[in-house]
Amino acid sequence: MNKNIPILEIQNLKVSINDNEILKNLNLVVNKGEIHAIMGTNGSGKSTLSKVIAGHPSYSVLDGDIIYNGKSILNLEPEERSHLGIFLAFQYPIEIPGVSNEDFLYLSYNSKLQSEGKEEIGPIEFFSIISEKLKIVEMSDNFLSRNVNEGFSGGEKKRNEIVQMLLLDSKLSILDETDSGLDIDALKIISKGIGTFMNNEKAIILITHYQRLLEYVKPNFIHVMQNGKIIKTGTAELAKELEEKGYEWLK
Amino acid sequence: MINKSNKVLNKNITKLVNEPYKYGFATEIEKESFSKGLNEDVIRSISQKKNEPKFLLDFRLKAYKKWKTMKCPEWAQLRFFENNYQDIIYYSAPKSTEKLNSLEEVDPEILKTFEKLGISLTEQKRLTNVAVDAVFDSVSIATTFKEELAQYGVIFCSISEAVKNYPNLIKKYLGTVVPIGDNYFTALNSAVFTDGSFCYIPENTKCPLELSTYFRINEQNSGQFERTLIVAEKNSQVSYLEGCTAPKYDENQLHAAVVELVALDNANIKYSTVQNWYSGDNKGKGGIFNFVTKRGLCAGKNSKISWTQVETGSSITWKYPSCTLVGDDSKGEFYSVALTNNFQQTDTGSKMIHVGKNTKSRIVSKGISAGNSKNTYRGHVAINKKAAGARNYSQCDSLLVGNSSNANTFPFIYVNNSTGKIEHEASTSKIGEEQVFYFLQRGISLEKAIELIISGFCREVFTELPLEFSVEADKLLSLKLEGSIG
Numbered sequence: 001m002n003k004n005i006p007i008l009e010i011q012n013l014k015v016s017i018n019d020n021e022i023l024k025n026l027n028l029v030v031n032k033g034e035i036h037a038i039m040g041t042n043g044s045g046k047s048t049l050s051k052v053i054a055g056h057p058s059y060s061v062l063d064g065d066i067i068y069n070g071k072s073i074l075n076l077e078p079e080e081r082s083h084l085g086i087f088l089a090f091q092y093p094i095e096i097p098g099v100s101n102e103d104f105l106y107l108s109y110n111s112k113l114q115s116e117g118k119e120e121i122g123p124i125e126f127f128s129i130i131s132e133k134l135k136i137v138e139m140s141d142n143f144l145s146r147n148v149n150e151g152f153s154g155g156e157k158k159r160n161e162i163v164q165m166l167l168l169d170s171k172l173s174i175l176d177e178t179d180s181g182l183d184i185d186a187l188k189i190i191s192k193g194i195g196t197f198m199n200n201e202k203a204i205i206l207i208t209h210y211q212r213l214l215e216y217v218k219p220n221f222i223h224v225m226q227n228g229k230i231i232k233t234g235t236a237e238l239a240k241e242l243e244e245k246g247y248e249w250l251k
Numbered sequence: 252m253i254n255k256s257n258k259v260l261n262k263n264i265t266k267l268v269n270e271p272y273k274y275g276f277a278t279e280i281e282k283e284s285f286s287k288g289l290n291e292d293v294i295r296s297i298s299q300k301k302n303e304p305k306f307l308l309d310f311r312l313k314a315y316k317k318w319k320t321m322k323c324p325e326w327a328q329l330r331f332f333e334n335n336y337q338d339i340i341y342y343s344a345p346k347s348t349e350k351l352n353s354l355e356e357v358d359p360e361i362l363k364t365f366e367k368l369g370i371s372l373t374e375q376k377r378l379t380n381v382a383v384d385a386v387f388d389s390v391s392i393a394t395t396f397k398e399e400l401a402q403y404g405v406i407f408c409s410i411s412e413a414v415k416n417y418p419n420l421i422k423k424y425l426g427t428v429v430p431i432g433d434n435y436f437t438a439l440n441s442a443v444f445t446d447g448s449f450c451y452i453p454e455n456t457k458c459p460l461e462l463s464t465y466f467r468i469n470e471q472n473s474g475q476f477e478r479t480l481i482v483a484e485k486n487s488q489v490s491y492l493e494g495c496t497a498p499k500y501d502e503n504q505l506h507a508a509v510v511e512l513v514a515l516d517n518a519n520i521k522y523s524t525v526q527n528w529y530s531g532d533n534k535g536k537g538g539i540f541n542f543v544t545k546r547g548l549c550a551g552k553n554s555k556i557s558w559t560q561v562e563t564g565s566s567i568t569w570k571y572p573s574c575t576l577v578g579d580d581s582k583g584e585f586y587s588v589a590l591t592n593n594f595q596q597t598d599t600g601s602k603m604i605h606v607g608k609n610t611k612s613r614i615v616s617k618g619i620s621a622g623n624s625k626n627t628y629r630g631h632v633a634i635n636k637k638a639a640g641a642r643n644y645s646q647c648d649s650l651l652v653g654n655s656s657n658a659n660t661f662p663f664i665y666v667n668n669s670t671g672k673i674e675h676e677a678s679t680s681k682i683g684e685e686q687v688f689y690f691l692q693r694g695i696s697l698e699k700a701i702e703l704i705i706s707g708f709c710r711e712v713f714t715e716l717p718l719e720f721s722v723e724a725d726k727l728l729s730l731k732l733e734g735s736i737g
Contacts, residue, residue: 054692058684082694094689097680098707107703108693115694147707164693 005032006067007172007203008053013064015052015228021062022048024228030172033200037214037239038207040225041247046207047091049225050174054088055081068172083115085171089161089178091207096148101160104148105130105167112168133166137193154181162193169197174205179213191216211243224250278360284343284473289336291315294442297342301411301445304418307425314431314441321435327598328627328659331567334505334540340473341443344387382407384448384464386477391446396460405458405489406451410478413449420451424482428511428548428575436507436542436569440476444509447477452487452518461717463492474505481511483518485551490521490717503531503566508543516551516578521559523716528564533622535594538566545572546602549581549610557584558601559715566595571629573602576610576638583612586712591624591656600629600661605641605671614645617709620656627659634671641671650708651681 008030015023022045030036038046052059053066055078065072073081096104109129110120121129131141137159149157158178165173175194179187194217198204206219214222214236222239224232224247232238232250241249285293294315298308323333382396384407391409400407406417414421431441448464466477483489506528514520522545531538541564547556558572574583585601603612612632620626626649634641649658660677682704690700706713 056688078688078691079694079696082692088692090689090692094686096686096689096704096707098710099703100707103703103707104693104695107695107699111694111696111699168694 006030007032007069008205009065009067010053011065011067013052013066014062015048015059016062017048017059022059022228023052025064026229028223028230030203030205032203034221035198035204035206035217035219037219037222038205038225038230039209039222039239039242044225045228046225047176048228050088050176050205050207053081053172053174054078054086079111080115082168083112085168087165087168087170087173089158089165089173089175091176091178091180093149093152093157093161095150095152097150099148100145101148102130102144105144105164108164109167130163130167133163136166136196137162138189139163155183155186158182158190159186159193162190166193166197171201172203172205173197174207176207177209178206179208179210187213188216211239214239226250278363284340287338287340289339289341289443293341297443297445300342301414303414306418306422307414310426310431311442314438315443317432318435318438318442321432321438323435327569327629328625328661329567329569329596329598331503331540331596334503336439339505341476342445343473344445382460382462384409384462386446386448386464386466386475391448394448400458400460403456403459404453405456406449407462408449410444410447410449410480413480417449417451420482421449421480424480424511424513425478426511428513429509429544429546433544437509437544440478440507440509440544443474444476444478447479447508448481448493449479450481450489450491452481452483452489454484455486456484457487458489461490461492463494465494474507476506477508479508479510480513481520481522482513483515483520483554485516485518487515488519490523492523492525492717494525494527502537504539506539506541506543506565508545510543510545510572512545512547512556514547514549514551514554514556514578514581517553518551519555519557520547521557521717522547522572524558524560524562525716526560526562526564526568530564530595531566531593533593535566535623538595539564541565541568541570543568543570545570547572547574547583549574549576549578549583549607551581552578552607553580554578555582555584557582557586557715559586559712560588560599561712561716562587562589562597562599565597568595568597568599570599571602571631573604573631574612575604575606576612576641577606578610579607580609581607582610584715585612585614585616586715587616588619588709588712589617589626589628590619590621591626592621593624594622595624596627597625598627598629600627600631602631603633603643605632605634605638605643607638609640610638611641612643614643614647615711616645616647617712618647618649618658619652619705619708620649620658621652623655625657625659627661630662631665632663632673633665634668634673636667638668639670641668643671643673645673645675647675647677648708649677649679650705651679 006029010026010028013023013026040046061074066074106123106126109126113120139159149160161178219236222234223230294311298311382400384391384394394408429437432438450462452458481491512520512522528539528541549556556574562568572585576583583603589597589599591597600616601614614630616628618626618628628647630645632643645662647660651658658679662675664673666673687700
């Protein structure tokens with residue numbers, strides 16, 4: 001049983017960017033096997049939190065700590081955090097002209113193997129691995145030969161993020177508004193992807209504005225962020241209440 | 252929000268880009284140099300030194316007279332102090348070269364130099380499918396595979412040798428594609444050129460080897476003025492590659508070359524350049540001033556000339572490899588990657604002059620600017636009155652690295668025949684912090700990320716390089732860019 005084995009502990013985290021304090025004494029514990037949803041108004045610090053966990057170089061941590069599997073990761077580079085199993089699905093996935101999805105994913109996968117001291121795999125073996133993942137989110141193989149996110153529709157970009165999550169088989173996955181801009185079919189496909197991926201060893205943080213996604217992916221906890229802090233924590237019921245009453249009700 | 256982190260990232264990328272210049276060493280040799288300065292006597296001495304026939308001395312003197320009436324062009328997007336032409340050495344050669352009969356007699360220091368540069372002149376270690384002409388300051392040191400090529404009737408030698416052994420060919424073609432007075436630097440080159448390569452491919456012959464010239468500037472105050480002439484007779488084919496390096500000196504050195512290509516009916520010339528002259532230090536001090544005129548004449552029907560260049564060096568580059576498409580159905584191509592970093596300035600591009608019917612041209616230019624550098628594409632596409640059915644396609648893409656670099660595109664298009672078709676596409680993009688963070692988050696290292704972004708950007712051009720060199724070019728670019736994103 002993995003009950004109450006924390007994968008992520010955020011302690012009194014204070015974060016600023018260009019001398020603006022965005023996160024103020026934020027505390028959060030996520031255990032293995034749990035799905036947490038973080039909701040809140042625009043500018044409440046949700047995306048900042050996700051980027052700070054992934055190690056984005058723009059933010060400075062003023063105080064507090066981020067503990068991952070029992071160790072502080074504050075001094076680790078973004079790629080080292082990735083190698084440890086931290087994954088961020090971007091709110092706005094980046095376009096990379098001239099670089100094929102296949103090359104990108106192949107390099108990403110082999111970088112991870114290398115960091116684990118394993119032997120890198122060849123392109124043919126890789127192709128069979130990635131094909132399987134593509135099937136889960138219902139994307140065709142020809143998507144591999146297209147350039148990374150270039151000319152992708154909003155839905156394709158988000159699915160591409162999920163494919164990468166499946167491929168890297170990350171332990172802590174943060175999905176930053178992966179549901180926004182998706183039609184209901186795409187939402188179902190992505191939810192199915194998350195469903196097959198999740199297990200007792202993993203944890204997921206969903207950042208979202210809407211309760212919609214939470215109908216398909218059931219979170220264990222819902223947190224409401226405001227002004228760089230978590231101001232309320234509850235169960236799935238809280239999301240429904242928020243949907244009806246809005247965030248004002250919490251003030 | 253990007254300022255602070257940009258510093259971190261910029262630092263990393265700058266480290267990456269600023270890999271020390273590997274070819275910056277100088278060779279200590281006994282040499283024979285003229286004293287600084289330029290006048291008619293200097294030109295006569297050069298000509299005498301080389302035992303040139305009278306027609307060539309006349310050619311030089313005519314050019315000198317013309318040059319004196321001309322001014323350094325100012326239209327390019329380049330800022331620099333004009334050279335003091337009286338402060339340059341116009342002839343410098345290793346002393347022992349005068350009576351060389353074989354490679355064994357070449358100064359071992361020079362052989363070592365070329366070996367250090369990765370160009371082995373000793374026949375045993377030669378590249379198996381590339382013949383090399385090695386030019387050291389003002390003279391050609393050695394040409395490999397001469398006898399093997401001669402069996403096919405292919406002439407590949409230094410231009411000085413060609414003047415002696417094939418004066419009629421030189422007389423027939425020299426200065427026909429690039430006239431003496433074409434521009435300031437061609438006039439200067441025509442007056443003082445010291446060496447370079449000559450290739451002649453006879454009718455119905457496909458040159459069995461890649462031909463290659465390696466240029467090395469060693470002497471501190473000398474200029475290098477080389478002259479290359481390639482003539483491809485009917486139904487012949489040749490692929491030629493040039494490479495260039497120079498030691499690191501604090502002062503700017505001048506390189507003003509002229510390259511002329513002539514392609515007759517159905518001939519095909521492919522000319523590739525990997526230019527890595529010393530580009531100056533990270534404060535913009537030193538480096539080569541590279542003023543080059545390269546032009547190909549598709550004289551024959553259905554002939555083809557293709558330029559591919561990878562420009563990574565020089566503090567200043569001024570260069571527009573061009574094609575004059577005279578023969579009906581002839582084709583001109585230009586593929587270019589120009590990378591600038593620190594305080595490098597590049598104004599480069601191509602000219603395609605359509606004269607014959609159904610002539611086609613294609614321009615693909617990729618500019619990458621990092622640091623405080625300035626990267627300009629300048630194109631000139633003209634469809635003349637009689638060029639019915641002519642077509643041009645141009646594509647210019649710029650990639651910016653960091654926040655202080657600069658990219659410009661100036662396409663000039665002239666159409667005088669209503670049946671002509673011209674397409675022009677351009678794009679500008681930036682390697683941004685978010686792009687790099689995306690790679691890092693997926694576990695890919697910064698070096699790999701830059702490499703992938705750059706090679707993705709340049710792919711179309713690299714595939715045009717001869718195989719042996721495309722891998723090298725890829726490496727060269729990532730070396731040059733090590734350390735520069737933001």
